[in-house]
Amino acid sequence: MSGGASTQPRRLASGGAIDRSQPLEFRFDGRTYTGYAGDTLASALVANGVRLLGRSFKYHRPRGLLCAGPEEPNALVELRDGARREPNTRATVVELFGGLEAASQNRWPSLAFDVLAVNRWLGPVFAAGFYYKTFMWPAAFWERLYEPLIRRAAGLGRIATGPDPDGYEKSYAFCDLLVIGAGPAGLAAALTAGRAGLRVLLIDEDFLPGGRLNAERQLLDGRPAREWAAAAVAELGSLPSVRLMRRTTVVGCYDHGVYGALERVHDHRPAPPPFEPRQRLWRIACRHCVLASGAYERPLLFGDNDLPGVMLAGAVRTYANRFAALAGRRAVVFADNDEGAVTAADLVAAGADVVALVDPRTAPGATGVERIAGVVRRAIGGQGLRGVEILAADGSVRRIACDLLAMSGGWSPALQLTAHHGGRPRWDDRLGTFLPGTLPAGMMVAGAANGDFTTEAALAAGVRAALAAAAALGHAAAPVALPSVSPESVGHRPLWEVAGTRGKCFVDFQHDVAVTDIELAEREGYRAAEHMKRYTTLGMATDQGKTASLNGLAVLAARTGRSIAATGTTTFRPPVVPVAIGALAGTHRGRDFRPLRLTAAHAWAVEQGAIFMETGPWLRAQYFPRPGEPTWLESVTREVNATRQAVGVCDVSTLGKIDLQGPDACEFLERLYVNGWRTLAVGRARYGLMLREDGMVMDDGTVSRLGEHRYLITTTTANAVAVFQHMQWCHQVLWPGLDVQFVSVSDQWAQYSVAGPRARELLRAVVAAEHDLSNEAFPYMAAGTLRLRDDTVARLFRISFSGEHAYEIAVPARAGERVVRMLMAAGAPLGVTPYGLEALGAMRIEKGHVAGNELSGQTTAHDLGFGKMLSTKKDYIGAVLARRAALTDPDRPRLVGLAPVGRGDRFGAGAHLVRRGVEPVAAADEGYVTSAAFSPTLGHWIGLGLLRRGPERHGERVVAFDPLRGRRTELEVRDPVFVDPAGERLRV
Amino acid sequence: MRYSIFSVLRQALAGNRGWAPAWREPEPKRHYDVVIVGGGGHGLATAYYLARVHGVRNVAVLEKNYVGSGNVGRNTTIIRSNYLLPGNIPFYEWSLKLWEGLEQELNYNAMVSQRGVLNLFHTEAQRDLFVRRGNSMRMHGVDAELLDVAGVRRIAPFLDFDNARFPIRGGLLQARGGTVRHDAVAWGYARAADRLGVDVIQQCEVTGIRVEAGAAVGLETTRGYIGAGRIGLACAGNSSRVAALAGLRLPIESHVLQAFVSEGLKPVIPGVITFGAGHFYVSQSDKGGLVFGGDIDGYNSYAQRGNLPTVEDVCEGGMALMPFLGRVRLLRSWGGIMDMSMDGSPIIDRTPVGRLYLNAGWCYGGFKATPASGWCFAHLLARDEPHAVARAYRLDRFAEGRLVDEKGQGPFPNRH
Amino acid sequence: MRIPCPHCGLRGHEEFAYLGDATLRRPDPAAPDAERAFAEYAYRRDNPAGRHRELWYHAQGCGTWLVVERDTLTHEIGRVTEAREQGGS
Amino acid sequence: MSEGSNSVLIPGRTGRADGRAGLLVRECQGLALASLVARRGRVREAAEAARAAFGVALPLVARAAGNERVTFVWAGPGQWLVETSDARGDIEAFLAPALGSLAAICDQSDSRVVIELAGTAVRDVLAKGVPIDLHPRAFGVGDVALTAAHHVGLHLRQVSEEPRYRISVVRSYFGSFRHWLESSAAEFGCEVLAPLGAG
Ligand SMILES: Cc1cc2nc3c(=O)[nH]c(=O)nc-3n(C[C@H](O)[C@H](O)[C@H](O)COP(=O)(O)OP(=O)(O)OC[C@H]3O[C@@H](n4cnc5c(N)ncnc54)[C@H](O)[C@@H]3O)c2cc1C
Ligand SMILES: NC(=O)c1ccc[n+]([C@@H]2O[C@H](COP(=O)([O-])OP(=O)(O)OC[C@H]3O[C@@H](n4cnc5c(N)ncnc54)[C@H](O)[C@@H]3O)[C@@H](O)[C@H]2O)c1
Ligand SMILES: Cc1cc2nc3c(=O)[nH]c(=O)nc-3n(C[C@H](O)[C@H](O)[C@H](O)COP(=O)(O)O)c2cc1C
Numbered sequence A: 001m002s003g004g005a006s007t008q009p010r011r012l013a014s015g016g017a018i019d020r021s022q023p024l025e026f027r028f029d030g031r032t033y034t035g036y037a038g039d040t041l042a043s044a045l046v047a048n049g050v051r052l053l054g055r056s057f058k059y060h061r062p063r064g065l066l067c068a069g070p071e072e073p074n075a076l077v078e079l080r081d082g083a084r085r086e087p088n089t090r091a092t093v094v095e096l097f098g099g100l101e102a103a104s105q106n107r108w109p110s111l112a113f114d115v116l117a118v119n120r121w122l123g124p125v126f127a128a129g130f131y132y133k134t135f136m137w138p139a140a141f142w143e144r145l146y147e148p149l150i151r152r153a154a155g156l157g158r159i160a161t162g163p164d165p166d167g168y169e170k171s172y173a174f175c176d177l178l179v180i181g182a183g184p185a186g187l188a189a190a191l192t193a194g195r196a197g198l199r200v201l202l203i204d205e206d207f208l209p210g211g212r213l214n215a216e217r218q219l220l221d222g223r224p225a226r227e228w229a230a231a232a233v234a235e236l237g238s239l240p241s242v243r244l245m246r247r248t249t250v251v252g253c254y255d256h257g258v259y260g261a262l263e264r265v266h267d268h269r270p271a272p273p274p275f276e277p278r279q280r281l282w283r284i285a286c287r288h289c290v291l292a293s294g295a296y297e298r299p300l301l302f303g304d305n306d307l308p309g310v311m312l313a314g315a316v317r318t319y320a321n322r323f324a325a326l327a328g329r330r331a332v333v334f335a336d337n338d339e340g341a342v343t344a345a346d347l348v349a350a351g352a353d354v355v356a357l358v359d360p361r362t363a364p365g366a367t368g369v370e371r372i373a374g375v376v377r378r379a380i381g382g383q384g385l386r387g388v389e390i391l392a393a394d395g396s397v398r399r400i401a402c403d404l405l406a407m408s409g410g411w412s413p414a415l416q417l418t419a420h421h422g423g424r425p426r427w428d429d430r431l432g433t434f435l436p437g438t439l440p441a442g443m444m445v446a447g448a449a450n451g452d453f454t455t456e457a458a459l460a461a462g463v464r465a466a467l468a469a470a471a472a473l474g475h476a477a478a479p480v481a482l483p484s485v486s487p488e489s490v491g492h493r494p495l496w497e498v499a500g501t502r503g504k505c506f507v508d509f510q511h512d513v514a515v516t517d518i519e520l521a522e523r524e525g526y527r528a529a530e531h532m533k534r535y536t537t538l539g540m541a542t543d544q545g546k547t548a549s550l551n552g553l554a555v556l557a558a559r560t561g562r563s564i565a566a567t568g569t570t571t572f573r574p575p576v577v578p579v580a581i582g583a584l585a586g587t588h589r590g591r592d593f594r595p596l597r598l599t600a601a602h603a604w605a606v607e608q609g610a611i612f613m614e615t616g617p618w619l620r621a622q623y624f625p626r627p628g629e630p631t632w633l634e635s636v637t638r639e640v641n642a643t644r645q646a647v648g649v650c651d652v653s654t655l656g657k658i659d660l661q662g663p664d665a666c667e668f669l670e671r672l673y674v675n676g677w678r679t680l681a682v683g684r685a686r687y688g689l690m691l692r693e694d695g696m697v698m699d700d701g702t703v704s705r706l707g708e709h710r711y712l713i714t715t716t717t718a719n720a721v722a723v724f725q726h727m728q729w730c731h732q733v734l735w736p737g738l739d740v741q742f743v744s745v746s747d748q749w750a751q752y753s754v755a756g757p758r759a760r761e762l763l764r765a766v767v768a769a770e771h772d773l774s775n776e777a778f779p780y781m782a783a784g785t786l787r788l789r790d791d792t793v794a795r796l797f798r799i800s801f802s803g804e805h806a807y808e809i810a811v812p813a814r815a816g817e818r819v820v821r822m823l824m825a826a827g828a829p830l831g832v833t834p835y836g837l838e839a840l841g842a843m844r845i846e847k848g849h850v851a852g853n854e855l856s857g858q859t860t861a862h863d864l865g866f867g868k869m870l871s872t873k874k875d876y877i878g879a880v881l882a883r884r885a886a887l888t889d890p891d892r893p894r895l896v897g898l899a900p901v902g903r904g905d906r907f908g909a910g911a912h913l914v915r916r917g918v919e920p921v922a923a924a925d926e927g928y929v930t931s932a933a934f935s936p937t938l939g940h941w942i943g944l945g946l947l948r949r950g951p952e953r954h955g956e957r958v959v960a961f962d963p964l965r966g967r968r969t970e971l972e973v974r975d976p977v978f979v980d981p982a983g984e985r986l987r988v
Numbered sequence B: 001m002r003y004s005i006f007s008v009l010r011q012a013l014a015g016n017r018g019w020a021p022a023w024r025e026p027e028p029k030r031h032y033d034v035v036i037v038g039g040g041g042h043g044l045a046t047a048y049y050l051a052r053v054h055g056v057r058n059v060a061v062l063e064k065n066y067v068g069s070g071n072v073g074r075n076t077t078i079i080r081s082n083y084l085l086p087g088n089i090p091f092y093e094w095s096l097k098l099w100e101g102l103e104q105e106l107n108y109n110a111m112v113s114q115r116g117v118l119n120l121f122h123t124e125a126q127r128d129l130f131v132r133r134g135n136s137m138r139m140h141g142v143d144a145e146l147l148d149v150a151g152v153r154r155i156a157p158f159l160d161f162d163n164a165r166f167p168i169r170g171g172l173l174q175a176r177g178g179t180v181r182h183d184a185v186a187w188g189y190a191r192a193a194d195r196l197g198v199d200v201i202q203q204c205e206v207t208g209i210r211v212e213a214g215a216a217v218g219l220e221t222t223r224g225y226i227g228a229g230r231i232g233l234a235c236a237g238n239s240s241r242v243a244a245l246a247g248l249r250l251p252i253e254s255h256v257l258q259a260f261v262s263e264g265l266k267p268v269i270p271g272v273i274t275f276g277a278g279h280f281y282v283s284q285s286d287k288g289g290l291v292f293g294g295d296i297d298g299y300n301s302y303a304q305r306g307n308l309p310t311v312e313d314v315c316e317g318g319m320a321l322m323p324f325l326g327r328v329r330l331l332r333s334w335g336g337i338m339d340m341s342m343d344g345s346p347i348i349d350r351t352p353v354g355r356l357y358l359n360a361g362w363c364y365g366g367f368k369a370t371p372a373s374g375w376c377f378a379h380l381l382a383r384d385e386p387h388a389v390a391r392a393y394r395l396d397r398f399a400e401g402r403l404v405d406e407k408g409q410g411p412f413p414n415r416h
Numbered sequence C: 001m002r003i004p005c006p007h008c009g010l011r012g013h014e015e016f017a018y019l020g021d022a023t024l025r026r027p028d029p030a031a032p033d034a035e036r037a038f039a040e041y042a043y044r045r046d047n048p049a050g051r052h053r054e055l056w057y058h059a060q061g062c063g064t065w066l067v068v069e070r071d072t073l074t075h076e077i078g079r080v081t082e083a084r085e086q087g088g089s
Numbered sequence D: 001m002s003e004g005s006n007s008v009l010i011p012g013r014t015g016r017a018d019g020r021a022g023l024l025v026r027e028c029q030g031l032a033l034a035s036l037v038a039r040r041g042r043v044r045e046a047a048e049a050a051r052a053a054f055g056v057a058l059p060l061v062a063r064a065a066g067n068e069r070v071t072f073v074w075a076g077p078g079q080w081l082v083e084t085s086d087a088r089g090d091i092e093a094f095l096a097p098a099l100g101s102l103a104a105i106c107d108q109s110d111s112r113v114v115i116e117l118a119g120t121a122v123r124d125v126l127a128k129g130v131p132i133d134l135h136p137r138a139f140g141v142g143d144v145a146l147t148a149a150h151h152v153g154l155h156l157r158q159v160s161e162e163p164r165y166r167i168s169v170v171r172s173y174f175g176s177f178r179h180w181l182e183s184s185a186a187e188f189g190c191e192v193l194a195p196l197g198a199g
């Protein structure tokens, strides 16, 4: 039943926060191992005695575990497989589950034998920035040879092969106090605030809250620290206003108390259960925040300090105490601080043979292991540590065989979140590290993250911070009674570098940045901390230099002669740990990327076999193919012909519609539009044109006067939202004195264009009998309210985009589908046809109406032939700037109609216009085709275009030059109105 | 020392001890013929071309922070000349030509990598616009290709063709577009300019512009007063602040744009791809990180950092376009402050203050412009007349209405 | 960012649309130098590094145009008022 | 959205099938809606006029106020969405006598879909898209918010303590909103109940 010592040779017989009753099988590089629930992948590998876990980025050096937490630079694996493959996953944060599959990466053919390991012998060539100095000759070789080679060698893991099968989602959370980190400081803060009734959100990235309390053999109130943590967690669970989130990392601190956090909801399972996401992104808005994120331990810098088997002391303790896994049997401890003794004692307690405790400080204490005043000068081994070379203070050199070196260079607060607003960490000489500097508003820092390196101080700081937050929120709160803590000793004198090392001395393990690289950067003038980072890439790997940055800065400072304080840190940026892009996208992917707007009659259009197209958020029917129509052209031709010869129905519900009321409504229109409104009578509609203040055309549409002080404005589909916002701006910002009220009614009304010579007949059949639709009673540009035969209230507008005798009929949206069916049924004897956007587009081009392609934001009213509409009797938005000479220059490209000289020729929008017989180069460019369509009415292609001095050139022939489509077509320039220029059809 | 494979090998054998600083750290002189404010790509390139092309060597570049600390060191490295308007194409094409010979010219490998820029379109209206643009490019002698869906699939089979909210209908490809290693551009120009005698002065912030009788004569700086025959401002993102020192008010707002890089990955993405229906574009660096970005955050800011909704918006675009990105992790995000000009196009011109010249308003597109911007600004500073390919970038175009508005968005900087 | 809408309370800035400088006043179209004044109005900006009065529209909320005092260096927000209280152009 | 019925939600269970559904959804049918926008400077008069005519004053902050006849839901400064099942087919005419001179009235009965949400997981479901703090300390019965979820604008209010929320969503976006709602509720189970007020 149990995995047993034979399969987990390095598992301790007892202890640890693992569940020995739940053995879990997993695979690494194809081999099967066993671990326990409560393990991480890393701890399970430690327990199984696996030391070699990966290869470094540049030199492909063998690497093992350095850490036990998220700061791990070495042990990156590809987790899972196929579409679920996650490259660059830190083994230290993967919670073990049965069936887990992991593989090492960036090696070929195998982890143990990696061909590119030859790079290590080329080390001096591959020094920092070498690629900036070479690969330049011959020039053509860069893209063909050098770069592909570099790209092949670079990169770490391999991306997944197919769309991510798992789901992600996002959620919002709100609280009075956000506590980040559930170590002693965070737990104390949460208890204090929670008991006071504050809404507390306590977040920890680990699956087991407690922070270092889980990793140390400390006693709190005489009990193992882990038990105190468990009790605190249990109490927090009972407080109604407290919420504890595990497996969640706060990754970014944004403005005004907004924090981003990533919850790994089901990463500890092979796959998420049905209906549940793999991960969830939390967007947290809090009033105060206590950052209690702890600290990262620093490696020491000596030769070949990257060998598998060289580990951080704190990690060694974590593996031993929390996971009951022994990282080595014969250990040397090397530390410049008092944690060395703690580590040695823990290792002894775990049954390891601790052969030496090396400490450059001269004050040896009694720990039962040999203490050497001195330094480890070099680690020795091939694919793993076999021994160390020690330089004692007395100058003697010793080699000691060992399979584990536990090192500690002191601790650096995990202060990233304090710096996301640009606050610079400040150097603390006493602690020999950077501490949080100017904090984001509302944030406090407690515990090791603030340099409180003892549990006692961390607990007290947590309480203090929570009390301060409560006070700021006006809540009464009492300090919680804190446990007594067994003696702690945190003496430290930073060593920074071991002098006289041999072998490569790594600072940034993952990016293979060694002390020599920093020296080179300094030598070449890349002396600013940021230059050094960029030139050497120190701190730019997936771990973002959590263990490397300060060591690098110390080395740089030593070489430049500046202090570390003056050298300063590089900039901290979100996220604190890398975050899956899927989580940041949440459910916004695939068809759910953005919401969809559907018109009321969508289901009807689907039934009619419509082909739909995206127009902004809408789906609109493009055309309605019928059997026997091989391409869209046949369908569209049929739709146009049927409309022009009988009657067609088109869903135009997507137009923006704005109900405008109030005593000053007319005045408001006067100021919004270029043309005048004072003469518009009740029951009439008029075309209107709006400019932006810079004089360019913004939008067009119709305005119908429904009552004395009531108008209905329509906008183009594309600009509906923008025009409404513009009107709000005009009203609230420019002219708050106007007594006008307007609301969007775009969704209230479904609207259908009924167009064609038989349109009136069709309407007659659906409109209640009492309404007179004769030309006299309801002429062109009339607008009115009426009832349909089934009593539906409707609005009827006699307006036309197609150029036909046409109406737009608007009915309440819920009646839309019913009414369109009614129209189709009533129109059947008349030959009614539904038509889509394509036919609509063809007809509007035939009629010379401008639309989206012409309203490009780059055109003026003059350009589009609307010059005469510009009122000179009033002020309106855009009036003044539209008058600028450059905007009214007759030499500008202006609207024309275009027809191919060879009637069978085709041309398309986007073709440029040049004179006949001239070379089609930029200097000859005179404009372009804005829109083109096959005209079923004329039987050939037609288009609209903007042509320099166009209106003066009717009758001239030009060439539409379209090299992208490989076309060159001779066109005749003409009036833009192809069909019914006199507008007779409109008025019958 | 000249950089080459031989010097690299020679130095490797000598323990890399013989390398010299890439540029000097001179003390500022009392007076220069030309002082450039801003040690970004444009400022350094300007100094270099002043020295190299115009023989003006008594030049200083003043940088308030370290060289390359501005946008040149934080952009998404895309170069291209696929513009729409005749005011833009010749300029950006000239830039691309200069990129194509840059490494040999500077003796610095900036990794100019022409792996193509593909702009996807999703509607017919977008296609029409791209066709108009591509044809315009071709008429300027610039390469452009219209791809149908199959053509896009050939280049980027991993895009979402089958389940997209906004299906891909094709793309405009500029094969000569690509990426360049951002930092190397700043460093390469700094080193090359330095070798021609230009003083690159870091940690030197300009705090005042001394104007006498309507003309600028020198600069107050954190390292003392520096006299100048002519002054060129090239302080992207901060142009308004620096120009205000001479009493100028510019047609510019400062906005933040974020960029993102993923963890290092084995190569997957061939060139640059932009999503036409969301705010997302991406390329993969030689180091393996996916470098991507999207829209600006959209409000005035000098804070060099962005906010979470934009991060989400960009990643949503990424996932919509490339659903295999789900498990790729975002490693780092950062922001840069850009001069968003009122028509989305730059300014290279004289100013109303004598002997004070302006290079500004690059929005999110000035990296690709670096060589040509330096070339044209140097020309203007040396000859006091605009260079032919930068003719459209005049300061008075706004008042006159000769705007260079590629997107037709009007004077709303956050919409460009 | 979270913007305190006087009507809706603290809301994420993504609910708002931004329109920049709130101190601009639409010039008199009848003034003799109207074209120059309008060009200034449309195109030139103080663009300060520090305190900025700016217009935000609560598009996804109450539909109010707000004048927000915000520091462009720190993003710190001060007073928020309704634009209509400024009394117009 | 089948012909003949205007039901936009089809009763039944989606998502997780075991146990009680965490989210209960029902459409509110038979309501007439109108937007009411006070004329310039007439907000208080309009509020009083509403009290005189309907027995409920117009709420001047983000709240809803109503009785059996009519509910006024704040919809921005000087604006309300009026909900009633008493309008006899013409809500503009229903409101005009009391308010016509003080406010612009505009029928919106078809512009939105109104639904009610309840169930043990309702807050967790809404938190996945609604950026509003719905904790009882922050948002209670009668409180109103105008906001957006998943890029779809919505008008939300709490109608009872359990809690129950009423949400109106622009009709053309409702399909997307429903899809978002159902997938957000899937982990808890989502039960669409028979519409309220149908008939
Ligand atoms: C996130 C992001 C992505 C981008 N992506 C692209 C892209 O893909 N392609 C593209 O073409 N463009 C891109 N850009 C735009 C491009 O980076 C910039 O337009 C361009 O770099 C600006 O020119 P520069 O290099 O001279 O600017 P900078 O590098 O910003 O140089 C200006 C310098 O002036 C200095 N300065 C400012 N004030 C003073 C003072 N008072 N005294 C002294 N010095 C001062 C600054 O410190 C700075 O170093 C992007 C920009 C950003 C922010
Ligand atoms: N002897 C020393 O020099 C020394 C140095 C440092 C720490 N310590 C010990 O460490 C402890 C410090 O207590 P503490 O509470 O400050 O820290 P801690 O390390 O005990 O706890 C920090 C917790 O924060 C979590 N965390 C970190 N970043 C996070 C993020 N972004 N999002 C979510 N969770 C995050 C971690 O998972 C961890 O559980 C004490 O027990 C102290 O003795 C000792
Ligand atoms: C093209 C490009 C690629 C980058 N790649 C990385 C990277 O691999 N790792 C990393 O940590 N940062 C990377 N960065 C980001 C920089 O570390 C840094 O954030 C950016 O230059 C902005 O500077 P700042 O964060 O110091 O303000 C990259 C930046 C750019 C422009």
Ligand SMILES: [Zn+2]
Pocket: C005, C006, C007, C008, C009, C058, C061, C062, C063, C064
């Ligand atoms: Zn609001």
